[in-house]
Amino acid sequence: MIELFLVFLVFGFVGALMVVVNKILGPRKTNPTKEMPYECGSPPLQEGINPFPIKYYLVAFLFLLFDIEVVFLFPWALVFKEVGMTGVILMFAYIFILLMGFIYAWKKGAFQWEK
Amino acid sequence: MNSLNAMFPLLTLIVGALLVLILEVSIKRENKTYLAFISIIFLMICGFFCVQSWGKDFSYFNNHLYLDNFALFFSIVLIITTILVTLISMKYLSLQNTNVGEYYALLLLALSGMLIMVSSSDLIVIFLGLEVLSMSSYTLAGLKRDDQKSSEAALKYFLLGSFASAFLVYGLALLYGVSNSTSIAVIIDHFKTESSLSFMAFAGLGLVIVGFGFKIAVVPFHMWTPDVYQGAPTPITAFFSIGPKAVGFAVLVRLLYPFWHVAYDSEVIFSLLWIISALTMIIGNLIALRQTNIKRMLAYSSIAHAGYLMVAILSQDTSSLMFYFVVYLFMNIGAFAAVIALGKKDKEYLELDDYAGIGFKYPWIGATFAVFLFSLAGFPPTGGFLAKFYVFSAAVREGLVSLVIIGVLASLVSVYYYLRIIVYMYMREPTHEVDINLENPALFLVLFLCLYGVLQLGIFPGNILLIIKQAVSSIAFL
Numbered sequence A: 001m002i003e004l005f006l007v008f009l010v011f012g013f014v015g016a017l018m019v020v021v022n023k024i025l026g027p028r029k030t031n032p033t034k035e036m037p038y039e040c041g042s043p044p045l046q047e048g049i050n051p052f053p054i055k056y057y058l059v060a061f062l063f064l065l066f067d068i069e070v071v072f073l074f075p076w077a078l079v080f081k082e083v084g085m086t087g088v089i090l091m092f093a094y095i096f097i098l099l100m101g102f103i104y105a106w107k108k109g110a111f112q113w114e115k
Numbered sequence B: 001m002n003s004l005n006a007m008f009p010l011l012t013l014i015v016g017a018l019l020v021l022i023l024e025v026s027i028k029r030e031n032k033t034y035l036a037f038i039s040i041i042f043l044m045i046c047g048f049f050c051v052q053s054w055g056k057d058f059s060y061f062n063n064h065l066y067l068d069n070f071a072l073f074f075s076i077v078l079i080i081t082t083i084l085v086t087l088i089s090m091k092y093l094s095l096q097n098t099n100v101g102e103y104y105a106l107l108l109l110a111l112s113g114m115l116i117m118v119s120s121s122d123l124i125v126i127f128l129g130l131e132v133l134s135m136s137s138y139t140l141a142g143l144k145r146d147d148q149k150s151s152e153a154a155l156k157y158f159l160l161g162s163f164a165s166a167f168l169v170y171g172l173a174l175l176y177g178v179s180n181s182t183s184i185a186v187i188i189d190h191f192k193t194e195s196s197l198s199f200m201a202f203a204g205l206g207l208v209i210v211g212f213g214f215k216i217a218v219v220p221f222h223m224w225t226p227d228v229y230q231g232a233p234t235p236i237t238a239f240f241s242i243g244p245k246a247v248g249f250a251v252l253v254r255l256l257y258p259f260w261h262v263a264y265d266s267e268v269i270f271s272l273l274w275i276i277s278a279l280t281m282i283i284g285n286l287i288a289l290r291q292t293n294i295k296r297m298l299a300y301s302s303i304a305h306a307g308y309l310m311v312a313i314l315s316q317d318t319s320s321l322m323f324y325f326v327v328y329l330f331m332n333i334g335a336f337a338a339v340i341a342l343g344k345k346d347k348e349y350l351e352l353d354d355y356a357g358i359g360f361k362y363p364w365i366g367a368t369f370a371v372f373l374f375s376l377a378g379f380p381p382t383g384g385f386l387a388k389f390y391v392f393s394a395a396v397r398e399g400l401v402s403l404v405i406i407g408v409l410a411s412l413v414s415v416y417y418y419l420r421i422i423v424y425m426y427m428r429e430p431t432h433e434v435d436i437n438l439e440n441p442a443l444f445l446v447l448f449l450c451l452y453g454v455l456q457l458g459i460f461p462g463n464i465l466l467i468i469k470q471a472v473s474s475i476a477f478l
Helices: A002-025 A055-078 A080-107 B004-026 B033-052 B069-095 B102-118 B123-141 B148-179 B184-193 B199-216 B224-231 B234-262 B267-288 B294-314 B318-341 B363-377 B383-397 B401-427 B441-459 B462-473
Strands: B058-060 B065-067
Touching: A055 A080, A080 B004, B004 B033, B004 B058, B004 B065, B004 B102, B033 B069, B033 B102, B065 B069, B069 B102, B069 B234, B069 B318, B069 B441, B069 B462, B102 B123, B102 B234, B123 B148, B123 B234, B148 B184, B148 B199, B148 B224, B184 B234, B199 B234, B199 B267, B224 B234, B224 B294, B234 B267, B234 B294, B234 B318, B267 B294, B267 B401, B294 B318, B294 B383, B294 B401, B318 B363, B318 B383, B318 B441, B318 B462, B363 B383, B363 B401, B363 B441, B383 B401, B383 B441
Parallel strands: none
Antiparallel strands: B058 B065
8 A cells, every 4th residue: 555655656756856857957048939839830820719619518518418327327237137127117217317308408409500 | 114105205306307397398488487387286296295204204225215204394394495486486587587497497406406415314315415406506596697697606606516515525535434334323323432533533524514514604604605695596596595504404413413412522513513603693694784785685694594593403402493494484485585576577676775665665565574574583473583582592401501692692783684674665765766567476475475484483383393393203313
């Protein structure tokens, strides 16, 4: 246990050391061109931070929800024989609730990208 | 008794919430009132199941869901709260341009989270319920989407709420580390065998209390309350001021009530809560003096009330705590209903100046609002007086005289700001025109019911005391 902790300590220390020493010892000669974001050598064409459509957010959100669902299905599949009928009923109830959520998202127009 | 019956109230709520959601998206109607009626029907069925299982001790999931009378009592109180809140929201939503049907589904889901919390004595399950409640609450706080204040409220509530949840979970982890279990009973049993509590146990308990302190808004953890209460839609403010508080205190009773009896050095936790209680009563009432926005003032008043409830926790008198909650439910929802009544299309009257002359212009609203304010201040013959009386007399019996003196002085201060509204309503000339939308039968029903509740509890509290006695004697410390 303590060895494991030491390993973490040493690696953490070395990592921190490298970052800090670089900061202290490195030469600090800078000019505007050097501070520019790297874009294959050509001058940057636009701002670094772009507005992106909110649909991404919706899709990410739905993906998260229906992805997490699977996480709950795995342990159920592992103990499927032991939990028996009760497990089946409970899992179907769970899937049913998710299905309702899916229908809600669908009807609400979360998948309609072009309006 | 292990039985599926224990699941029925929860199942009803969830089916109701899903049905409301599906109906909301499949029937395109401008008027969402029918969803309110559907959710009220489901709430009543849920209430019926709760009343039916009174005294039967149903349990399910290896006792992780245990419907003792204590849980049922709080469940019924919360169901009544939700019904009243649904009723006062019906007109409000269309007037204030927040016409979303999800509102009722979210209320039902929040209620289901609260029912999980009150009917479990396993800290992880309680945390699960808390998260169900919190997620719905954050959304409800931000439902006025074009209103900046409402969005601010939602974001603040979300950030501080998740911060508090982190505290709570860390506390749970430490308690689990000490006792190898998340069940309250096992943790307490473990404390019994130790001669003194380890530092880890203290830290764990402290963090759990901090986590719930955020939810019930006691003083060092009250910062979010005024902003959230002011920004959220007014019916939701009424809901926040009762629901999360009630469950927070119910869990604290389950956790601390056996703890006082077993641990040798519970004095540290006791004095900690003593200080929290005194600070809550003093600061809540003092800051309320300077508020001119009614919702903000009621927010600080609800902080102060959390302080009085803390006195009940400290004096180990669960029945006075429960009685206080029943009274608090009626008087606070009544007060908020009166505030909601003063509104018209896209306009709410929330400043103190708007209330000048209301007492003569709208005599019924003015008079009922005055009764609720008298009750909040603790005047006889209203329920508020008896509630404070029971809490403080129980505290005196337990020898907490100095705390009671602080409490009585603090509630004396509170009389000023409650009565100031009444002074404005009846003794000031109106400075500007206030016209309100009076076609709101559901709201007037709520005003009447709350008035009845406050007076009934103040004059003939016998029946409810009998029920509370049954509930207290059945608390199961599993």
